[in-house]
Amino acid sequence: MIREVVLRVEGLRKRFGDVQALDGIDFTCRRGELFGLLGPNGAGKTTTIRCICSIIKPDDGSIEVEGVSVASNPLMALKKIGVVLEDGGLYERLTAEENMKLLAQLHGVDGSLIDERIDSICDTLGLDEYRKRQFKKLSKGNKQKILLGQALVIDPPLLILDEPTIGLDVPAQKVIRDLLGKIKKERTILYSTHIMSEAEELCDRLAIIDHGRIVAQGTVAEICRKAGARNLEQAFLKLVGRYA
Amino acid sequence: MLKGIGLIFRKEMWTALRERRTLIFLFLFPLLVWPVFTVLPMLLIGGKEQRAQAQSSKVALVSAYPELEKEFEASDKLQLVRLEDSAAAALQQRKTHCVVYVDSLASDSLVTYARILYDPTQTESRAAADKVELVLSQYERKIVIERLAQQGVPERMLKALSYRRENAMGQNQMLGYFLGLIIGMFVVMGSMMGSMAVVIDSTAGEKERKTLELLLTVPIPRRAIMMGKYLAGVTFAFISPILTALGMSLAASFVVPVLVSSGGSVDLSGLISPGKILIILLVILLMAAFIAALQMTVAVRAHSNRQAQTYLAPLNIIVVIPIIFLQIIPALPPNWTFFIPFVNVMLLLRGLLMDTLPGSAVLYTVASNLVFLILALRFASRSFGSEEVLLN
Ligand SMILES: Nc1ncnc2c1ncn2[C@@H]1O[C@H](COP(=O)(O)OP(=O)(O)OP(=O)(O)O)[C@@H](O)[C@H]1O
Ligand SMILES: [Mg+2]
Numbered sequence: 001m002i003r004e005v006v007l008r009v010e011g012l013r014k015r016f017g018d019v020q021a022l023d024g025i026d027f028t029c030r031r032g033e034l035f036g037l038l039g040p041n042g043a044g045k046t047t048t049i050r051c052i053c054s055i056i057k058p059d060d061g062s063i064e065v066e067g068v069s070v071a072s073n074p075l076m077a078l079k080k081i082g083v084v085l086e087d088g089g090l091y092e093r094l095t096a097e098e099n100m101k102l103l104a105q106l107h108g109v110d111g112s113l114i115d116e117r118i119d120s121i122c123d124t125l126g127l128d129e130y131r132k133r134q135f136k137k138l139s140k141g142n143k144q145k146i147l148l149g150q151a152l153v154i155d156p157p158l159l160i161l162d163e164p165t166i167g168l169d170v171p172a173q174k175v176i177r178d179l180l181g182k183i184k185k186e187r188t189i190l191y192s193t194h195i196m197s198e199a200e201e202l203c204d205r206l207a208i209i210d211h212g213r214i215v216a217q218g219t220v221a222e223i224c225r226k227a228g229a230r231n232l233e234q235a236f237l238k239l240v241g242r243y244a
Numbered sequence: 245m246l247k248g249i250g251l252i253f254r255k256e257m258w259t260a261l262r263e264r265r266t267l268i269f270l271f272l273f274p275l276l277v278w279p280v281f282t283v284l285p286m287l288l289i290g291g292k293e294q295r296a297q298a299q300s301s302k303v304a305l306v307s308a309y310p311e312l313e314k315e316f317e318a319s320d321k322l323q324l325v326r327l328e329d330s331a332a333a334a335l336q337q338r339k340t341h342c343v344v345y346v347d348s349l350a351s352d353s354l355v356t357y358a359r360i361l362y363d364p365t366q367t368e369s370r371a372a373a374d375k376v377e378l379v380l381s382q383y384e385r386k387i388v389i390e391r392l393a394q395q396g397v398p399e400r401m402l403k404a405l406s407y408r409r410e411n412a413m414g415q416n417q418m419l420g421y422f423l424g425l426i427i428g429m430f431v432v433m434g435s436m437m438g439s440m441a442v443v444i445d446s447t448a449g450e451k452e453r454k455t456l457e458l459l460l461t462v463p464i465p466r467r468a469i470m471m472g473k474y475l476a477g478v479t480f481a482f483i484s485p486i487l488t489a490l491g492m493s494l495a496a497s498f499v500v501p502v503l504v505s506s507g508g509s510v511d512l513s514g515l516i517s518p519g520k521i522l523i524i525l526l527v528i529l530l531m532a533a534f535i536a537a538l539q540m541t542v543a544v545r546a547h548s549n550r551q552a553q554t555y556l557a558p559l560n561i562i563v564v565i566p567i568i569f570l571q572i573i574p575a576l577p578p579n580w581t582f583f584i585p586f587v588n589v590m591l592l593l594r595g596l597l598m599d600t601l602p603g604s605a606v607l608y609t610v611a612s613n614l615v616f617l618i619l620a621l622r623f624a625s626r627s628f629g630s631e632e633v634l635l636n
Contacts, residue, residue, distance in 0.1 A: 053461040056631045078463040085461075089454035093262035102258075106251055106462040150458075 003030040005064075006158050006188040007052070012061035014047055014212075021047040022058065023212035029158070034184045036199045036206030037192040040240055044212040045192040046086050049162050052190070053083050066157055079107065082151030084144075086162035086192075092136035096127060096146045099135055104153045114153065121149045125179060141172030148179065159183075160190045165198065177202065196233045210240040248464035252472025260442045260476065269441050270480060274434050274487035279495035282426065286499050292367045301372030304334065307346040312358075315383045321375045335363050341372030413575070417598045420515050421575060424594025427492050429567045431485040431528060431593060432586050436560055438484020439536050440553075443477040447544040448552035456634060470540075470628040474621070477536030478529075485528050520596045523606055530613035531589050537620035544627045547636060566590065575600045582608035585616050 005028050012025035022044045029035040037045050051058045052065070054074040063070040063077075070077040090099040097118050104114045122131050125145045130138055135146065144164060151159055161180075165173040180189070180202055193199055199206055200220055207217040216223045216239050220232050229235035260266045300320065304327045305313055316322050327334050331343040342362040358380060362373040389399050411418065450456035459469060539556060546552035566587040573581060573591065575598055582588040588609040595601030627633045 050457075055457055055460045056635070075463040075465065078461055081461065083458070083461050085454075085457050087454055088458050090458075091259050091455060092453060093259060102255055103458075103462070106255065106459075106464065108463060 003032060005029070006031050006066055007035075007190060008062075008064045009048070009052070010062045012048060012051060012063065013059045014044075014051060014056065015059055021212050022051070022061075025061070025209070025212065025214055027207045027214060027217055029188055029190055031188050032186070033204040034180070034189040034191055034202055036203030037190065037209055038194065038196075038199045038203075038206050038236065039192075039209035040194055043194075043209045043240075045194075045209060046162055047212075048209070049083070049085070049160055049190070049192060052160065053081060053085075054078060079154075080157045081160060082154040082156035082158070083160040084147045084151050084162065084164050086166070088147055090135045090143070090146060090150065093134060095132050095134055096138065096142075096149070097122070097131040099146060100150050100153045103150045107154045109154060117153050117155065118149075121152050124152075124182065125149055126175075139172075141168055141175060144168060144172070144176060145179070148176070152183070158188050158190065162192045163194070164191075165193070165195070173198075196236060200232050208236060208239050215239045245465055245468050248468030249472045249475065251464065252469050253475045254472075256442065256446050256473055256476035257479070260445060260480070263441065263445065266441050266445075266480075269437055270484055271487065273437060274484055275491040278430055278434075278488060279491040282430075282492070283495040283499050289367075290499075293371070296368045296371035297374075299368075301341045301368060301375055302339070303372060303376055304331070304340040304343045305346075306331065306343060309346045312344070312346065312380075312383065315379055316376075319375070319379050322372075322379065331361055335361065335366075335369065338366070338368070341366070341369045342376055344376060413598075416515060417575075417600070420597030420599065421594060423493075423496055423515070424597040425570060425590070427489055427496075427597075428570070428590030428593035429564075430488045430492050432531070432563055432589055433560075434485035434488030435481045435528070435532050435535050436539075436563055439477040439481035439532070439539060440556060442480045443473075443536060443539040444543045444546075444549055444552040444556070446473040446476060447540060448546040449549050451546075451634075452548040460634070466628065467625065470625055474536055474540055474624065477540060478533050481532035481536045482529050485532070486525070489524075515597050524593065524596065527589055527592055527606070527609055527613070530610060530617060531586070534585060534613055534617040534620055537617055537624050541620060541623040541627055544624065545633055570594075576602075579604065579608060583612040585612060588612055 007029040009028070010026050012022050013020075014022040025044065025048055027035070027037075037048065039045050047056070050056045051061075052063050052070065054070055054077070057071075065077045065080045068077045068080065091102065094102065100118050100121065101114055104117070105111070109117070118131070122128050125148065127142070127145055127149065130142050130146075135143065138146065148161075148164065151161075164180075165176050168176065177198060180191070183189075184202070191199075191202065203220070205217070205219050206223070207214045208223065209215070216226055216235070218226070223239075224230065224232060224235045227235035227238045229238055300323045302325045303316055303322050304325050305316060306327060313324065316324050325340050327340065327343065334340045335343065342360055345359045345361065347357040347359065360373050360376050360380075363369040385402075389402065392399070392402070413421065447456075450459065460466065462469075538559065542555045542559065543552040546555050563586050566584070567590070570587070570590055573587075575595070577591055577595075581591055582605045588605075592601065592605060592609050595605060
């Protein structure tokens with residue numbers, strides 16, 4: 001069964017000075033799937049995500065979210081996206097739930113829905129104990145949960161997560177991964193990471209990105225087969241051409 | 245667009261008022277710290293000056309000069325003391341307030357040379373020197389009159405012209421002059437200080453705390469995001485100087501009667517009228533709008549709170565410089581001075597309080613502020629449209 005496309009990225013290019021950060025990125029995410037963007041440092045994952053979220057403008061290429069063009073209708077597209085940015089923060093003096101509320105308001109979520117959603121998100125993410133605490137007083141793991149909550153409170157058709165487990169200790173990473181396992185059922189998620197095991201565990205399909213290009217795309221099995229490798233790590237190392 | 249501006253404005257006000265720093269800068273400084281720190285010294289200095297004039301001052305006469313000694317003793321404002329150690333040491337230890345030397349006592353000379361040694365950094369010493377000078381000049385006059393009498397010249401020949409200075413400014417105008425100077429200065433500085441924290445927090449601060457990028461992903465046009473932040477800055481830049489002016493005026497009502505004790509009652513309410521207040525509010529609003537835009541252009545380029553403060557520091561100094569020149573600009577300044585930002589606001593405030601302001605000055609001030617405001621805003625919005633500025 002072929003599901004409908006939620007995110008379509010075509011021919012994306014972006015240059016910073018003399019660095020060609022993106023050099024023709026194409027991929028699609030379909031409804032209900034968790035699509036991984038796997039790549040080494042500096043591959044262009046964050047740049048791709050920034051382009052999708054209209055933080056920066058690509059030099060070339062097109063992005064559509066549920067058929068809405070990011071270039072020609074950025075606000076409409078942004079309404080459909082909840083995002084956890086790489087190394088992102090929230091307002092330190094506001095409490096966890098005030099932060100979620102603020103982001104929901106800025107996204108134009110109907111006021112009557114916000115409290116209800118925050119309750120359910122805190123429940124899912126196990127945040128009941130921390131929701132009244134100032135953001136700056138939370139542990140890194142809990143901060144990351146609030147950031148996730150902030151993206152979920154919009155109830156977006158597309159959820160984008162840029163290395164959401166980076167900088168967390170192993171238990172906290174596991175908590176976030178388990179949460180993603182829990183929420184992925186009903187959502188389309190674009191997930192960027194450079195951790196193989198994470199990609200293997202979570203992703204329905206993934207794209208391996210290197211030097212601003214997609215070097216392989218498909219399910220883990222498909223990628224391994226294409227690369228002639230036994231596992232994802234081996235395939236990855238072969239594909240990004242840094243196989244020792 | 246408008247809804248977006250409103251949302252961002254509310255968000256900025258909400259987060260700013262959560263910061264203790266904001267409240268301190270917005271309320272504590274304008275209403276308490278500044279007034280107290282300007283009023284207290286004025287009261288202290290004024291009081292000290294008055295006491296020094298009223299009390300008797302200690303004077304040491306080094307050379308033997310009995311006639312002069314008698315004059316000093318006769319004056320109820322002076323008290324003769326003996327020097328035990330060096331004159332400098334005695335002055336320093338305040339055993340005496342000034343020391344008088346009589347140098348040339350050659351019997352054939354008609355002129356006696358005297359020196360008054362004093363310490364100009366001490367209020368009491370300055371007052372003592374003044375009193376000694378007065379006694380000396382009276383003593384000289386007495387001798388001259390005696391000498392002329394010996395020659396058969398009557399005393400009235402000594403005076404050919406009598407004159408005195410008269411202040412062309414009424415007492416209220418003088419008050420307006422000083423108050424205008426001080427309040428004008430604090431209004432400009434209050435505006436700068438009032439918005440600085442908010443502007444920095446909402447630009448460089450958001451970069452530093454990694455919230456700016458997320459804010460750019462909400463479905464609100466970037467221009468509206470900027471305007472919302474800007475308007476929050478304007479609000480603080482507007483409220484703070486008004487509170488400052490209030491605080492300073494309140495403080496002035498305590499100080500002025502003390503400092504102007506000589507001239508009977510002072511009616512401060514005569515300095516201001518509803519029309520003047522309206523003009524002042526309008527001009528402060530325009531200046532606030534200019535200041536917030538200026539600060540924003542600069543702060544958005546920094547990537548941390550601290551760096552933004554460093555960038556903005558020169559701006560604070562630049563604003564203070566005109567204050568130095570303000571004192572040499574006459575009450576009715578040339579028109580072009582009303583085109584200089586910040587200076588025009590200070591001049592306008594002073595002119596309004598003194599009742600010397602031509603209507604054209606208001607017009608020039610408004611026009612100048614508008615032009616600079618629009619320029620600064622264009623710069624700010626260009627910075628805000630740049631990926632490099634926002635992401636780095
Ligand atoms: N704002 C920028 N200015 C200049 N160069 C940039 C900028 N952002 C990214 N780059 C460059 O573009 C390339 C891609 O960076 P990007 O951040 O997208 O990589 P990434 O895959 O997210 O890496 P990481 O795993 O380290 O997060 C890098 O070479 C980076 O140095
Ligand atoms: Mg990245």
